[in-house]
Amino acid sequence: MSGSAKLFVVAIVALLLAAAGYYAYTTHKPPAAGIYTAVQANAGQKEYGVNCAPCHGNALNGGAGPALAGAGFMSAWGPKSARELYQYVSTSMPAGNPGTLGQASYTAIAAFILQYNGASPGSRPFNGSTDLKIAALTSQKGPAASQGVDNSVQPESSDFPRVPVRWGLTVAGTVKNYVPVTDEMLVHPSDAEWLMYRRNYQGWSYSPLSQINTHNVKNLQLKWAWAMNEGGATEVTPMVHSGVIFLSNTSNTVQALDARTGELIWENRLGPASNISYGGTRSLGLYQDKVFVATTDAKLHALDARTGNVVWESVIDKPPKSETGGVMMIHGKVLVGLTGCDNYSTTNCYISAFDASTGQRDWAFHTTALEGEPGGDTWNGLPNLLRGGGDTWIAGTYDPDLNTTYWGVAQTKPWMRASRKTYGASTLYSSTTLALDPDTGKLKWYFPHAPGESLDLDEVFERVLIDHGVQKTLMTIGKPGILWKLDRVTGKFLDAKQTLLQNVFAKLDPKTGEVTYRKDILDQKVGDWIASCPGPEGGHDWQAVSYNQPTDLLIIPLSQSCVLMQGRAVEMKVGGGGTAASQQFYFMPGTQQNMGKLVAYRTSDMQEVWSFQQRSPFLTAVLSTAGGVAFVGDFDRHFKAVDVKSGKTLWQTRLGNGAEGHPVAFSLDGKQYIAVTSGLGGGSPVQKPATMLPEVHRPATGQQLYVFALPDGN
Amino acid sequence: MLRTNLKSLWGPLIVAMLMSSWIPAGAAAPGFKAELDPVAFTLANRDNVAGIGNVEGSLDGHSLNITGNFSGLPSPATSAHLRIGLAMGVPGPVISELSVTQSPNGVISGKVTLNDEQVAALQHNALYVQLESVKAPNGNLWGWLEQAH
Numbered sequence: 042m043s044g045s046a047k048l049f050v051v052a053i054v055a056l057l058l059a060a061a062g063y064y065a066y067t068t069h070k071p072p073a074a075g076i077y078t079a080v081q082a083n084a085g086q087k088e089y090g091v092n093c094a095p096c097h098g099n100a101l102n103g104g105a106g107p108a109l110a111g112a113g114f115m116s117a118w119g120p121k122s123a124r125e126l127y128q129y130v131s132t133s134m135p136a137g138n139p140g141t142l143g144q145a146s147y148t149a150i151a152a153f154i155l156q157y158n159g160a161s162p163g164s165r166p167f168n169g170s171t172d173l174k175i176a177a178l179t180s181q182k183g184p185a186a187s188q189g190v191d192n193s194v195q196p197e198s199s200d201f202p203r204v205p206v207r208w209g210l211t212v213a214g215t216v217k218n219y220v221p222v223t224d225e226m227l228v229h230p231s232d233a234e235w236l237m238y239r240r241n242y243q244g245w246s247y248s249p250l251s252q253i254n255t256h257n258v259k260n261l262q263l264k265w266a267w268a269m270n271e272g273g274a275t276e277v278t279p280m281v282h283s284g285v286i287f288l289s290n291t292s293n294t295v296q297a298l299d300a301r302t303g304e305l306i307w308e309n310r311l312g313p314a315s316n317i318s319y320g321g322t323r324s325l326g327l328y329q330d331k332v333f334v335a336t337t338d339a340k341l342h343a344l345d346a347r348t349g350n351v352v353w354e355s356v357i358d359k360p361p362k363s364e365t366g367g368v369m370m371i372h373g374k375v376l377v378g379l380t381g382c383d384n385y386s387t388t389n390c391y392i393s394a395f396d397a398s399t400g401q402r403d404w405a406f407h408t409t410a411l412e413g414e415p416g417g418d419t420w421n422g423l424p425n426l427l428r429g430g431g432d433t434w435i436a437g438t439y440d441p442d443l444n445t446t447y448w449g450v451a452q453t454k455p456w457m458r459a460s461r462k463t464y465g466a467s468t469l470y471s472s473t474t475l476a477l478d479p480d481t482g483k484l485k486w487y488f489p490h491a492p493g494e495s496l497d498l499d500e501v502f503e504r505v506l507i508d509h510g511v512q513k514t515l516m517t518i519g520k521p522g523i524l525w526k527l528d529r530v531t532g533k534f535l536d537a538k539q540t541l542l543q544n545v546f547a548k549l550d551p552k553t554g555e556v557t558y559r560k561d562i563l564d565q566k567v568g569d570w571i572a573s574c575p576g577p578e579g580g581h582d583w584q585a586v587s588y589n590q591p592t593d594l595l596i597i598p599l600s601q602s603c604v605l606m607q608g609r610a611v612e613m614k615v616g617g618g619g620t621a622a623s624q625q626f627y628f629m630p631g632t633q634q635n636m637g638k639l640v641a642y643r644t645s646d647m648q649e650v651w652s653f654q655q656r657s658p659f660l661t662a663v664l665s666t667a668g669g670v671a672f673v674g675d676f677d678r679h680f681k682a683v684d685v686k687s688g689k690t691l692w693q694t695r696l697g698n699g700a701e702g703h704p705v706a707f708s709l710d711g712k713q714y715i716a717v718t719s720g721l722g723g724g725s726p727v728q729k730p731a732t733m734l735p736e737v738h739r740p741a742t743g744q745q746l747y748v749f750a751l752p753d754g755n
Numbered sequence: 756m757l758r759t760n761l762k763s764l765w766g767p768l769i770v771a772m773l774m775s776s777w778i779p780a781g782a783a784a785p786g787f788k789a790e791l792d793p794v795a796f797t798l799a800n801r802d803n804v805a806g807i808g809n810v811e812g813s814l815d816g817h818s819l820n821i822t823g824n825f826s827g828l829p830s831p832a833t834s835a836h837l838r839i840g841l842a843m844g845v846p847g848p849v850i851s852e853l854s855v856t857q858s859p860n861g862v863i864s865g866k867v868t869l870n871d872e873q874v875a876a877l878q879h880n881a882l883y884v885q886l887e888s889v890k891a892p893n894g895n896l897w898g899w900l901e902q903a904h
Contacts, residue, residue, distance in 0.1 A: 143802075631790065
C-alpha cells in the first residue's frame with residue numbers, strides 16, 4: 042500500500058470513528074430532567090385532539106398546519122426553548138382564534154408536543170417559563186421517532202381544509218386577450234384597473250372610479266366569492282388587469298380568475314406550504330407578459346401571465362429569510378425587500394432588484410449598514426453578523442419625475458436595545474425612510490424616524506407621495522402613530538402630527554423631527570418591563586392608508602393598545618438574536634377599551650377632520666374612491682363603507698371571517714366592482730385583539746375573496 | 756447622544772412642569788377623570804383582571820380629592836393606591852393608599868396631599884389609580900387621570 046493510500050485509509054477510519062462518536066452523542070445523550078408531568082401531557086393530548094389535530098394531524102405529522110414532530114419540527118424548534126414554544130402556541134393558536142384556550146390548556150398542549158418528541162415527564166408541571174432548549178429535552182425516542190414522522194411529506198387526504206397536496210401548475214388555462222403591461226401603463230394606470238400594490242406609484246390606494254357613491258353605496262350586493270387557501274396569513278392585494286384578477290394565496294399559490302364571473306383560469310401552487318405567520322404575498326407584480334411573485338422561502342418567480350407557467354426563478358436569500366411584502370416594477374426591474382431577518386445571519390437584510398426578463402440580480406442595498414460603509418459606524422461597534430433586523434416587509438413607492446423609489450425600513454432586532462447591546466446607537470438604516478435610485482440602488486437620502494428603536498415599533502409602512510403646489514412631499518405613519526411629512530426631494534423634515542396617545546418619545550423637535558426617548562427606555566436593562574403606548578400592534582400597522590385626492594384627506598386605520606415589554610438576553614452568534622422579548626397587553630388609556638380607530642387628516646395643514654373609534658381594530662387597508670366613499674374592514678368580520686368627508690358609516694356587511702387584506706376597485710363593461718379578502722393569521726394586529734377581546738368569536742377557517750357591485754340597472 | 760440630550764432637557768422640563776402646575780388663588784378646583792381598565796395581562800391571567808370603573812379627582816392647591824366606583828371584578832377588591840409614572844400609560848411607584856370597598860363592585864375614595872413634583876405629574880397625566888383584588892394582588896384595574904373637558 043502506498044503512502045498516500047495509507048493516509049486515505051487512516052482518514053476514512055478517523056471519519057468513521059468521528060461519525061460513530063457523533064451518533065452515540067446524538068442518540069444516547071441523556072435528555073434534561075422532565076419539565077412537565079405525565080398527567081399534564083395526557084390532558085394535553087385530549088386538548089390537542091380537539092383543537093390542534095384537525096390542522097396538524099393526529100400523529101402530529103402535519104396537514105393544513107405544519108408537522109409538530111419529527112425531523113422537520115426538530116430542525117425548526119430544536120434550537121428554541123420550551124418557553125418559546127409555549128408563547129408561540131398560546132398567542133397564535135388555534136388558527137383563527139388565537140389565545141382562546143386558557144393557560145392550563147396551552148401548557149398541557151406544549152407538554153404533549155414535547156412528550157411526543159421524546160421529552161421525559163417529571164414531577165413539576167410545565168408553566169411555560171423554562172428556557173431549556175427543546176433539543177436538550179428530547180431523546181428522539183418518543184412516538185415521533187417510532188412513527189417516522191417527517192413533515193417534508195404532505196399527507197394525502199383529510200376531511201379538514203388544508204394546504205394543497207399537489208404543487209406546480211395544478212390548473213392549466215389561458216388568459217385570452219391579455220394586454221402586456223408597459224411602463225407607461227404603470228406611470229398612468231387605467232382608472233378601471235389595479236396594477237400594483239397601492240394602485241399607483243404614489244401609493245394612494247385611491248380609485249378614480251365614481252359609479253359607486255355616497256348615495257347608492259347602500260345598495261351594494263355580493264356578485265361572487267372565491268374560497269382561498271387556508272393556513273397562513275392572508276393580507277393580499279388582488280391585482281386586476283385585462284379582465285382578470287391575479288390573486289396571491291397562502292402557501293405561495295397564484296391564481297388567475299375571470300374578474301366578471303370568478304371562474305378560475307389557471308393556478309400555480311409554487312409552494313412551500315406557509316406557516317401561520319407568513320402567508321400570501323401582499324403585492325404581486327405585473328409587467329409586460331409576466332406576473333412576478335416573491336415567496337415565503339425568499340425566492341422570486343416570474344410566471345407567464347397568460348398561462349401561469351414558470352418562466353424563471355431566482356433565489357433572493359435562504360430561509361429563515363422570507364419575503365411577504367411583495368414586489369414593485371420600475372423600468373424593467375423587479376424591486377423586492379426581505380423579511381425574516383430576526384436571527385443573526387451572515388447575509389444581513391437588504392432590498393434588491395432583479396432584471397424582469399432574465400431574473401438576474403442587478404443590485405442590492407443593505408438596510409443594515411455594514412462595517413466600513415456609510416452609516417456602518419452607528420451600531421455600537423457590533424460586527425456585521427450581529428446587525429439584525431432592518432426588514433423591508435412592505436413594497437415601496439416611486440416618483441417617476443424624480444426617478445426615486447421610497448422604502449420604509451423596519452426596526453433593529455432583537456427588539457430591545459439592552460438585548461442586542463446597541464444601547465444609544467442609532468443602528469442605521471433601521472426605522473428610516475430610504476430614497477433610492479431604482480436603476481442603481483444608490484442611496485439618495487435617508488431620514489431617521491426612530492434612531493435606535495427599542496420596542497418593536499416599526500416605521501416600515503407605505504410612503505405616500507403627495508404634491509402641494511410645487512412642494513413634493515412624502516407622508517408616512519408607523520406604529521408610534523406619528524404622521525410624518527417630509528420633502529421627498531431632499532428628505533428634509535417638514536411636519537409631524539401625533540394621531541393618538543404615544544408615550545415612547547418624551548419630545549419631538551418641531552424643527553428637525555429628532556425624537557427623544559423616555560428616560561426608562563434609554564436606561565433599560567435586560568429583564569426590565571418597559572411600557573409602550575402604542576404597542577407592537579400599532580398605532581398604525583400594515584393596514585395601509587388611503588389618500589383621497591379630491592378632498593386632500595389621508596384616511597388612516599389606527600389601533601389602540603399598549604404593552605409592557607421585557608427584553609431577554611440572546612446568544613450573540615449565527616442563528617442567535619431573534620425578537621427576544623415577552624409582552625403583556627393593556628388597553629390604551631382614555632379609549633374606553635376601543636381598539637379600533639379610523640381618522641382622516643387633511644394633508645395640506647395636517648389638521649384632523651374626523652375620526653371615530655370602535656371595539657374591534659381594522660384589519661384591512663383603506664380604499665377610497667372618487668365616489669366619496671372609503672372602504673375598510675375589521676377583526677370582527679365587518680366590511681363597511683364610510684363617507685370620506687365625515688366618516689359616517691353608509692353601508693356595512695359581515696364576511697365569513699375577519700376582513701383582512703387590501704380592498705381594491707376596478708371596472709369592467711362599465712360596471713364598478715369592489716373586491717376584498719377575509720383572512721386569518723398574522724402577527725400583532727391579530728394576536729392582540731384575539732387576546733384582549735374575548736367576546737369576539739371568529740371561525741377557524743374562512744380565507745376568501747368577495748366581489749361586490751351595485752345591482753344591475755341601479 | 757440621546758442620553759445627553761435628555762439630561763440637558765431635564766432641568767428646563769421640570770421648571771416648565773412646575774410653572775404649568777401653578778394655580779391662581781380663588782380659581783375653581785381643576786377637575787380630573789380616569790376610566791379604570793384591566794391592568795397589563797396575558798392570556799394566563801386575563802380572566803383575573805376583568806372589570807371596569809371610573810374615578811374623578813379635584814385638585815385644591817396641593818390637595819387631591821379622589822372618588823370613584825368600579826364593577827365586575829372577578830374577585831373582591833382588596834386595596835387601591837394613587838401611583839405616579841413617567842407618562843400616561845407608564846406604571847410606577849405608590850404615592851398614597853386610597854379607601855376601597857372590599858367587594859367585586861364598590862367605591863374608591865381618598866384625599867392625598869401632593870408635592871410640587873406630583874402636582875406637575877398630575878398636570879401631565881402621569882398620576883394613576885390602581886386597584887388590587889384577591890385574584891389579582893399585583894393589580895386588577897388601573898386608570899390615568901387626565902383633565903376633564
